Amino acid sequence: MCDCCSAEGRDASYRCGPQSKMVPARLYKVFVGRVASVKLCRLCDIHLFRSGETRFLAQNIQFAQTLVSSKSSSDGGMGLFD
Numbered sequence: 001m002c003d004c005c006s007a008e009g010r011d012a013s014y015r016c017g018p019q020s021k022m023v024p025a026r027l028y029k030v031f032v033g034r035v036a037s038v039k040l041c042r043l044c045d046i047h048l049f050r051s052g053e054t055r056f057l058a059q060n061i062q063f064a065q066t067l068v069s070s071k072s073s074s075d076g077g078m079g080l081f082d
């Protein structure tokens with residue numbers, strides 16, 4: 001499941017097809033000194049590539065908030081960060 005679509009409540013398998021592969025992506029600008037490792041569906045990957053990290057996160061606020069809560073959680077939260 002695409003981390004972004006899942007956070008945004010979208011159905012990635014519907015958007016991309018049930019056989020779609022998840023693409024590993026790294027977000028470098030979300031937090032200073034931290035790299036967020038996420039899995040994105042093809043559409044989100046293209047969106048991220050075309051929009052850039054900042055605009056991508058601005059357009060996927062729920063996803064951005066998921067990243068924030070994952071970082072602030074003491075036990076590592078969703079484990080998105082290296």
Ligand SMILES: [Zn+2]
Nearest residue numbers: 002005041044
């Ligand atoms: Zn997605």
